[in-house]
Amino acid sequence: MKTKNLFKLLGALFALILVASACGSSADDLASDAVEEATGGDSEEAMDDEAMADHTGLTVALVAPSASDDVAFTQSMVDSLERLGVEPQVTDGTFVVEEAAAAIRGYAEDGADVVIAHGTQYGGSLAEIAPDFPETSFIWGTATDTQGLSNVFAYNPAADQGGFVNGVIAGSLAGGGSIGVVGPVEAGDAVAYVNGFSAGVESVGGSTSVVYTGSFGDVALATTTAQAHVDNGVQGLTGSSQAMVGAANIATANDLPWFGTQSNTEPWSADLTVASQVYHWDVVLSQMFEMIEAGTLGGEAFELTLENGGLVMEFNDGFALDPEIRAAADEAVAGIIAGDIATN
């Protein structure tokens, strides 16, 4: 029902924008709709199912570096494909590039229409594989360019945007104190999120302590790092990647608020997760699928933003967030969408 509501909101927003451009609606109305959409929306409006394009005719394969239900990077993609009604063939847990390359090539050889290479590290392999299969479309992320390949799409989240919003909330809750950040590897959307988060905290007078563990999957390191932050007296914790379940556990054990990204991390810390920046890859995937069905197999890069609904801030109803802080978060979202706030 939530998925339907989101798509109905998107459809309603699109319709509203059309009307606004024709009749000159006020900018304030559009901004509040965008904020509502970017923050998960309260509207019960339903999107007509017929408005959601049917991509079931495409055979789609997904190759990803971590587990499909990691409550992080890979799960966000799986959830997005589910929202689109697509049932992909999945090879997950392929962090080793050679294994992933074999899987990508295998799917292309088996005749898949679309192969999603969900990992920045797969780029080199794609450069070798994609030219061998000109009739197959490869979708690669996180990345900002298609390497000049005509059958490769690229996608990238502007993770600093949601990071900034999380940072505003965290900094407000901490009242000038420090927030601990557990980063995995200093690259890709992880570093963007961390930078945005730090900027958000600093914008409300707080500070962050950032440690990169050097691993996306080392839960023990993430746990140890979070514990070090706690020992230093931080007022909240956040982190990126599937290893952050360890850091979230430390937050729970120490009664500290937790801020998530990539997927909704409430399962990790039910009572203490304040908000999560959730990737809705389906926003850009649907555009790519339509282009593929129309015959364009690649050559364009897409970005997930708060504005286009690719990034959604999901707030945990179980956490009693001060309405003033919530309002500040909504203000931050509006400012980012309007281009008034620099998030990194």
Add this chain to the structure above:
Amino acid sequence: MASLSSSPPTGFSVSNFFTVSVLVGTLSTAVRFAVPYLLAALGETIGQRSGVLNLGVDGVMLLGGFGAYYAVLETDSHLFGIAVGLAVGLFMGVVYACVTVFLDAEQGISGIGIFLFGLGFSDLLFQELVGTPLPIRPLPRLDQLSAVGAWFEPLVDIDVIGPLLFDHDLLTYLAFALVPAAWWLLTKTTFGMNIRAVGENPQAADSLGVSVARTRFIAILIGNAMAGLAGAALALQLAIFQHNLTNGIGFIAVALVYFGAWRPRWVMAGALLYGIVTATRIRWQSLGIIPQGASDVAAMAPALITILALVLLARRVRGPAALTRPFSRH
């Protein structure tokens, strides 16, 4: 919202690290971090002293870790979880012993096979039985146990010594208690002498009436049981399980056996060194002493130091002469 009453340290300077509270906290973290490495390495030490190399330690840890995690998830009993971890390790020990001792399979290859099996099967079980990573109740510290908690609470409050010695969970104390136990087993018991004999010269041991097969079989069981226990310790301390939770701890444990020259106390020293370097690196990064830009280099420190130690020690130490060599009377 609850918040901590203490203020975070201000400023980034080395002096922040050398405060008593930070030093004690870092050492305490190092001790806990070393536990899975220590347990796995002690078990592997016993196995290797009998002449059997087990590169599947990591896989056994994963299976033991999942077993312990799932047991606690379903029953909320940590004792039961630990028992399951041990039992899984024992079962894998039987499998590995049959393959290497009775079938004379090449130990390196069969060990890798055990690792791959453990990696895949633990993940399969996790996907089928659990799915999304669900936190469990973490392993309680001694002062949190209902039976003995009241005795340890005042001890934890002692300055410096309290957090360092009395603020750990049961498995941490068990791991360090197993160091003298392993030493005693290897050096003071007849069975330990047999283990060393079959590891140095199985033909001679056999001629003296020592059953090489049985001795190695039991040594492998002990080793794998401790690997299962190491996995249980990891999963229960982290209070979670997910794909490849160990992230190579088992392989580092094998390296620590060489680092420790197949002696339990030096294996413990190696595990502690690894824990101290890791904990210090992380604490220095959290205090800003290591700048963010150097985080990748800093992440290599524990592994680099281990390799350096191995290189320095390799010339001086000779391992069991019959290590990796199957025994046959014919």
